[in-house]
Amino acid sequence: MTKNEMLTMIETMNNYDDLAAKAKEKADEIRNALKEEMVRLETEELTVGTYIIRYTNIVSNRFDSTTFKRLYADLYKAFTKPVSSRRLTVSL
Numbered sequence: 001m002t003k004n005e006m007l008t009m010i011e012t013m014n015n016y017d018d019l020a021a022k023a024k025e026k027a028d029e030i031r032n033a034l035k036e037e038m039v040r041l042e043t044e045e046l047t048v049g050t051y052i053i054r055y056t057n058i059v060s061n062r063f064d065s066t067t068f069k070r071l072y073a074d075l076y077k078a079f080t081k082p083v084s085s086r087r088l089t090v091s092l
Contacts, residue, residue, distance in 0.1 A: 010090055013090070014090075034053060034055070035055055038053065038055040039055070044056045
């Protein structure tokens, strides 16, 4: 692959990334409008055509690794392991 071909691919990739970001932003605006309507209607579930919209409270338990690391540093270190991965970055 030539550098010109790579340049074209990078520019195409950037265009698709921009398009995806704009589409995600628009979808998030729609999600927020649906959430606001659910709150306004004071309901957690609504049937709209063939769709069921649910906006419910979820309670979950998450492990507080920061506090655990502070209180039990040796134990934290004993159960952590390095993980290797690769990352592609393109910058100007």
